[in-house]
Amino acid sequence: MAKTLPIPEWARRHNYYWHSNPKSKTRSKTLFDKCVIRPKIKKCWDIIKSDHSIPEDVEDAWKTIYRIDPAYNHSDNANMLGGRVVQSACDMILIENKDPAEVLDWANQKFMAYVPRDWDGGTDADKWSKYIEEVPDIIRNSVEGLREAMHGQPIFGETELYGHLPHNELGHKNLPDYVGVGDLKTKWSRKNSRSKTGFATNSLPKDLSGQFEMANVYQVAGGWYINGKRPVWLLYVNKDDYRLFNEANCDQLQPEFLEDVVKDTAMHHKVTEKMLLLADNTSDLMELVSPEWDQLCWQEPPGYLEEAHRLFKI
Numbered sequence: 001m002a003k004t005l006p007i008p009e010w011a012r013r014h015n016y017y018w019h020s021n022p023k024s025k026t027r028s029k030t031l032f033d034k035c036v037i038r039p040k041i042k043k044c045w046d047i048i049k050s051d052h053s054i055p056e057d058v059e060d061a062w063k064t065i066y067r068i069d070p071a072y073n074h075s076d077n078a079n080m081l082g083g084r085v086v087q088s089a090c091d092m093i094l095i096e097n098k099d100p101a102e103v104l105d106w107a108n109q110k111f112m113a114y115v116p117r118d119w120d121g122g123t124d125a126d127k128w129s130k131y132i133e134e135v136p137d138i139i140r141n142s143v144e145g146l147r148e149a150m151h152g153q154p155i156f157g158e159t160e161l162y163g164h165l166p167h168n169e170l171g172h173k174n175l176p177d178y179v180g181v182g183d184l185k186t187k188w189s190r191k192n193s194r195s196k197t198g199f200a201t202n203s204l205p206k207d208l209s210g211q212f213e214m215a216n217v218y219q220v221a222g223g224w225y226i227n228g229k230r231p232v233w234l235l236y237v238n239k240d241d242y243r244l245f246n247e248a249n250c251d252q253l254q255p256e257f258l259e260d261v262v263k264d265t266a267m268h269h270k271v272t273e274k275m276l277l278l279a280d281n282t283s284d285l286m287e288l289v290s291p292e293w294d295q296l297c298w299q300e301p302p303g304y305l306e307e308a309h310r311l312f313k314i
Contacts, residue, residue, distance in 0.1 A: 010277045011170055014285055015039045019172045022268040023215035025297040028289040035282050041069050067303030074117050075301050078127040083186050085110050089139045090146055091157045104136050111135055119301055130199050131188050137239040138186055145235045145242035149182055163226030165266040169273055174223035181230050183220060187238040204236050204243040208252040217252045221261040286311055
């Protein structure tokens with residue numbers, strides 16, 4: 001693993017402590033989340049937990065928490081819920097050796113306890129109702145696919161990898177789902193107005209050249225580099241089947257391709273580091289980026305977007 005370096009002052013002053021997959025969010029969203037939202041949430045919780053805070057400040061802190069804290073502002077969605085529940089269910093079956101029937105019952109209860117978003121016109125509620133039907137099949141297919149992916153190895157779940165990509169001063173963090181090299185991606189049915197049910201099966205990718213799949217390649221590439229370049233894999237699962245990609249059957253997971261992805265990722269991180277270095281404060285930093293509001297990563301609750309619009313003066 002790459003040598004761990006201290007966090008320089010120019011990063012600490014912006015509350016930016018490590019890099020992550022550059023394809024998971026736009027740079028503007030990453031900087032806004034790490035440098036603006038997270039410190040504001042921390043400040044609110046410090047006020048709430050302090051024995052010396054006055055009631056008015058505590059009340060204001062709670063209002064802010066309910067607007068911008070992902071744990072309280074209904075930013076969760078049925079797709080993310082599904083991914084979490086399926087991964088936890090697979091852990092229970094494959095690692096904890098629990099009875100699959102009991103695990104499926106647990107998964108159903110977790111889904112039933114979910115409260116859908118109330119700010120997206122009912123889209124999330126519709127997906128949640130549909131996904132409840134698919135949970136058992138996706139869990140079964142995930143377990144089968146994971147057994148193939150990890151055949152002959154000791155099985156363990158999510159781990160944290162941290163190391164430095166080439167020529168970066170800040171570290172890169174990666175959280176592989178399984179055995180330090182593999183990630184599970186669940187594919188839930190998508191809304192389709194032309195279908196009688198209102199949904200269509202979300203097909204499994206044939207390769208990893210698509211936009212969303214390439215983001216997954218960037219995700220595993222960072223971990224590949226800082227984890228000794230051990231072969232990585234991606235498992236895609238829907239309600240009907242699964243498809244496993246690794247370096248034996250996928251060009252995008254071969255070392256030469258991953259090296260290029262790591263170089264591109266490191267270059268992206270280097271630009272971010274230059275911005276952090278040049279900006280005297282976080283307000284100056286945010287003036288160096290422009291939010292792409294139409295991107296998926298900016299689909300956030302109204303209170304969160306109000307905060308972003310105010311900062312970017314929209």
